[in-house]
Amino acid sequence: xxxxxxxxxxxxxxxxxxxxxVIYEDISLAIPxxxxxxxxxxxxxxxxxxxxxxxxxxxxDHGEVLFDGVDIHKVSRxxxxxxxxxxxMLFQSGALFTDINVFDNVAFALREHSGLDEAIxxxxxxxxxxxxxxxxxxxxxxxxxxxxxxxRAALARAIALEPEMVMxxxxxxxxxxxxxxxxxxxxxxxxxxxxxxxxxxxxxVGEVLGIADYVYVIADKKIIAEGTPAxxxxxxxxxxxQFIGGEPDGPVPFHYPAADYQKELVGGVN
Amino acid sequence: xxxxxxxxxxxxxxxxxxxxxxxxxxxxWGALVAVPRPAKGMPxxxxxxxxxxxxxxxxxxxxxxxxxxxxxxxxxTILVDFGTEESLGPMVALSLLRExxxxxxxxxxxxxxxxxxxxxxxxxxxxxxxxxLEMMAVDPLRQIIAPRFWAGVISMPILAVLFTAVGIxxxxxxxxEWKGIDHxxxxxxxxxxxxxxxxxxxxxxxxxxFAIVVTWIALYRGYEVVPNPEGIxxxxxxxxxxxxxxxxxxxxxxxxxxxx
Amino acid sequence: xxxxxxEIWVGLFLLAGIAAFLVLVFKVANVEVxxxxxxxxxxxxxxNVGGLKVRSPVKVGGVVVGRVSQIELDPERLxxxxxxxxDGRYRNFPExxxxxxxxxxxxxxxxxxxxxxxxxxxxxxxxxxxxxxDTKSALVLEDLIGQxxxxxxxKD
Numbered sequence: 001x002x003x004x005x006x007x008x009x010x011x012x013x014x015x016x017x018x019x020x021x022v023i024y025e026d027i028s029l030a031i032p033x034x035x036x037x038x039x040x041x042x043x044x045x046x047x048x049x050x051x052x053x054x055x056x057x058x059x060x061d062h063g064e065v066l067f068d069g070v071d072i073h074k075v076s077r078x079x080x081x082x083x084x085x086x087x088x089m090l091f092q093s094g095a096l097f098t099d100i101n102v103f104d105n106v107a108f109a110l111r112e113h114s115g116l117d118e119a120i121x122x123x124x125x126x127x128x129x130x131x132x133x134x135x136x137x138x139x140x141x142x143x144x145x146x147x148x149x150x151x152r153a154a155l156a157r158a159i160a161l162e163p164e165m166v167m168x169x170x171x172x173x174x175x176x177x178x179x180x181x182x183x184x185x186x187x188x189x190x191x192x193x194x195x196x197x198x199x200x201x202x203x204x205v206g207e208v209l210g211i212a213d214y215v216y217v218i219a220d221k222k223i224i225a226e227g228t229p230a231x232x233x234x235x236x237x238x239x240x241x242q243f244i245g246g247e248p249d250g251p252v253p254f255h256y257p258a259a260d261y262q263k264e265l266v267g268g269v270n
Numbered sequence: 271x272x273x274x275x276x277x278x279x280x281x282x283x284x285x286x287x288x289x290x291x292x293x294x295x296x297x298x299w300g301a302l303v304a305v306p307r308p309a310k311g312m313p314x315x316x317x318x319x320x321x322x323x324x325x326x327x328x329x330x331x332x333x334x335x336x337x338x339x340x341x342x343x344x345x346x347t348i349l350v351d352f353g354t355e356e357s358l359g360p361m362v363a364l365s366l367l368r369e370x371x372x373x374x375x376x377x378x379x380x381x382x383x384x385x386x387x388x389x390x391x392x393x394x395x396x397x398x399x400x401x402x403l404e405m406m407a408v409d410p411l412r413q414i415i416a417p418r419f420w421a422g423v424i425s426m427p428i429l430a431v432l433f434t435a436v437g438i439x440x441x442x443x444x445x446x447e448w449k450g451i452d453h454x455x456x457x458x459x460x461x462x463x464x465x466x467x468x469x470x471x472x473x474x475x476x477x478x479x480f481a482i483v484v485t486w487i488a489l490y491r492g493y494e495v496v497p498n499p500e501g502i503x504x505x506x507x508x509x510x511x512x513x514x515x516x517x518x519x520x521x522x523x524x525x526x527x528x529x530x
Numbered sequence: 531x532x533x534x535x536x537e538i539w540v541g542l543f544l545l546a547g548i549a550a551f552l553v554l555v556f557k558v559a560n561v562e563v564x565x566x567x568x569x570x571x572x573x574x575x576x577x578n579v580g581g582l583k584v585r586s587p588v589k590v591g592g593v594v595v596g597r598v599s600q601i602e603l604d605p606e607r608l609x610x611x612x613x614x615x616x617d618g619r620y621r622n623f624p625e626x627x628x629x630x631x632x633x634x635x636x637x638x639x640x641x642x643x644x645x646x647x648x649x650x651x652x653x654x655x656x657x658x659x660x661x662x663x664d665t666k667s668a669l670v671l672e673d674l675i676g677q678x679x680x681x682x683x684x685k686d
Contacts, residue, residue: 057404081407088405095402098393109406112310161406320536324543356639363558428547435550438558459639461560462585470559 008033008165008197009054014063016046016053023049025221027063031165036191036198038212040205041219042243047201048092050218051167054199055089056080068164085113087165092173094154096142102129103138106157113161128156132186148179155186165197166190172204180204184211205244209233217243294490301415301489314417322383322418323425327432329382330375334433337374338440341365345441346449355451359460362441367469368529371434373521376480379426380513384488387418388509391492392502400493415489422485423478430477472528479520484513568618570658571599574629574642579610580668581640582631588614588642595620595644614642624653630666640668 009031016024023046031037041047052058054065056072064071067083075083088109096105106125110116116124129135132152142150151171158166168187172180188211191198202208208215209229217225217232217240225232225240232240241247258264341362349355391414394400403410438460445451464470491505491512555561576582579601588596596616604611626647633640647653647664656662 052401055405057401081409084405084407089402091398091402093397095398097399097402098397109408112406112408316540317536319540319543324539327543327546367554367558425543428543428550431547431550431554435553435558455634457557458587460558462583462587462639464559465585466555466559466561470554473554 006032008068009199010066011054012064012066014053014065015061016049016058017061018046018049022221024060027218027223029216029223029226031197031199032214033164033197034191034195035213036187036200036211038200038202038208038215040201040203040208040215040217040243043203045218045221047203047218048169051089051169051199051201054167055084055087085161086163087167088158088161088163089167090151090154090158090169090171092170094142094147094150096150096154096157098142101139101141102134102145102153105142105153106160108157109161124160125156128160129153131159131190132156133182146179148175148182151175151179151183152186155183155190159190159194159196162194163196165199167199167201169201170203171200172202172207180207187211205246209244219243290494293494294486297411297415297490297493298419298486300409300411301419311417314413315420318417318421319425322387322421323428326379326382326425326429329378330429330433331436333374333378334371334436335440337370338362338366338437339444341370341437342441342444342449346445346451355445355449356455356459358441358445358451359456360463362445363438363460363464364469366434366437366441367464367473369521369525371437371473372430372476372480373517375426375430375433375477376484376517377514379422379429379481380484380488380510380517383422383425384484384509384513385506387422387485387488388492388495388506389502391415391418391489392495392497392505395493395495396497396499396502415493418489419485422488423481426481426484427474427477430473434473468528472524475528476521476524479524480517483516483520487513487516569596570616570618570621572596572614572616572656573659573661574612574614574665575604575607575661576610576612576631576665576667578631578667578670579612580631580670581633582612582642582668583640586639586641588616588629588644590620590623590644590646598642612642621655621657623647623656624649625656625660626653626664627656627662628664628666629662631668633669 007030011027011029014024014027015022027050029039039047039050049058053060054067054072056065059073065073067087070079070083072080072083096102097108100108103125106128107121110121110124114121126135126138129138132155134149134153134156137145137149137153142153145153155166171183171187175183184207187198187200190196200208200212209232212229214228215226215232216223219239225235225237227235232244235241342358345358345361346355349357349361391400394414400410400414403413442456446453446456488509491509495501495505582598582601584598584601586598587594588598594617596614598612599615600613602611602613603609623644624647628645628647630643630645631640632643644662
């Protein structure tokens with residue numbers, strides 16, 4: 001094993017389309033090891049899709065995704081499963097298994113892959129739950145938890161196997177300010193304490209700029225800006241200003257592309 | 271032009287159907303070729319046997335009893351005109367073994383367990399539980415689809431046999447206890463006309479075929495669901511409709527092969 | 531992970547399935563477990579078997595002593611050949627025994643009535659593969675009614 005590069009994930013000239021609709025045209029980005037990288041952009045541009053491309057759940061039309069130097073879309077299924085043991089994803093909905101309790105949810109991957117005996121698994125699970133502050137909720141079912149607690153339980157599950165990289169899909173969406181604060185704190189702490197590589201996909205500008213080390217902004221199928229939070233705040237790019245400032249209209253149009261308004265009103269049925 | 275359009279539509283529909291069947295086949299293949307892991311697979315299977323089999327028991331037993339009783343009542347009113355009410359036994363037993371047992375069980379199963387399977391898997395998909403399994407390097411086909419498939423295939427023949435047995439008992443209640451057909455005559459004529467190979471084995475074969483088809487459709491509809499509430503409700507409906515039609519069509523085919 | 535309740539229920543479910551299957555096999559289809567060579571086969575020819583079926587009982591004085599296992603047409607003599615599967619416990623039927631097709635009740639099921647013949651010092655007992663020579667065919671209802679009407683007509 002020669003020296004590890006600073007980049008854990010590298011995306012080169014990635015293109016992806018769903019049916020006729022082009023989601024990404026030509027995207028290249030690098031995710032540094034041990035840092036919090038944020039990917040921002042307006043809703044509906046397929047940020048979740050990007051995470052699924054990184055995880056190998058979707059296959060791109062062209063381009064490559066290198067995870068620690070290995071092209072994730074060229075390996076066999078079993079090699080892909082091996083790579084996936086080194087990464088994990090926190091889904092927007094939490095995606096806890098609804099038919100088993102919180103403890104079993106967190107223990108799930110450990111029981112599947114670690115081969116450790118139950119006494120050790122129990123100890124690890126309790127430690128992970130303690131880290132997200134839900135040790136007391138171990139025996140509850142996911143449906144008995146609030147949305148924020150579900151996401152924290154899912155976070156405990158995501159870090160159970162001590163992955164190298166955690167991908168967060170919209171971790172702040174639909175959370176009250178307190179849960180949001182808790183999650184921001186957790187992501188930062190976990191990243192620092194376990195030297196995790198974190199990828200946060202979000203459109204919550206304030207929170208993201210607060211925790212990210214490096215930010216990519218995606219809009220209109222391309223990366224429109226990148227840099228540290230400070231650099232982005234200082235930028236005078238119009239589209240970036242609109243997104244960060246939250247202005248309703250601007251270079252990113254308010255209207256969905258449509259035929260000429262007057263013509264359509266007057267013209268009637270074609 | 272309209273004709274060409276129609277041909278094109280037909281072609282598109284056919285391609286869609288074949289693609290769908292191919293995808294369904296791949297799903298089942300992926301679920302079943304996986305190396306079985308007894309230590310981990312067994313608890314999953316037992317849990318699904320409970321959900322799919324045990325929880326369908328009430329509806330199967332109650333329906334079986336009533337259908338047996340109705341069959342006997344209707345049969346009695348007809349047979350009594352010819353003075354051959356002793357033949358009620360074979361009438362009830364053969365109707366149940368050859369047709370009603372496997373078919374009605376499959377239809378009830380599609381409504382009770384099939385729709386539940388579709389909804390459950392659809393919900394798992396739409397809440398990203400399936401993706402989440404994949405991210406944990408666990409194959410959802412092996413973890414979710416395979417145990418449910420086997421549970422369905424094991425449960426339905428058992429349910430069909432229970433349905434038939436309870437139905438014959440219902441026929442006995444109406445014929446012997448209520449209408450006063452001689453107990454001995456009822457059973458001896460019944461026993462003389464039911465044959466092990468022709469009737470009981472065929473009942474099991476039919477039931478097994480229906481089990482595979484219904485469970486497969488239910489799982490595929492759930493697995494391929496459009497992940498939103500509307501998609502799940504549509505998928506659940508189409509599970510019941512498609513598996514009912516498939517069961518009735520296959521029943522005709524199997525009956526023609528077995529008794530034709 | 532699995533609760534005890536689930537395991538017990540699944541166990542009961544499987545047991546109930548097996549029990550129902552056994553009921554169907556032994557109570558409904560009345561399959562008899564035959565231990566080894568405790569049965570023997572006899573043959574008989576009939577000009578008309580009427581409503582006799584495979585698995586119809588063979589009775590002596592109302593007691594079931596065997597069942598019909600096969601009904602075929604002898605291609606040369608053009609008569610029905612009935613194969614009887616006899617219970618091995620009942621072996622002492624003399625060669626002179628006769629077999630007739632009887633009906634239980636007016637329109638009921640048909641069965642074979644075996645009437646044992648006389649026994650003296652010279653009589654030989656029926657053994658496996660033997661043919662019962664003395665047979666009476668089924669009474670066909672139409673023939674009976676025809677005869678009845680004919681005789682009524684003659685009286686007038």
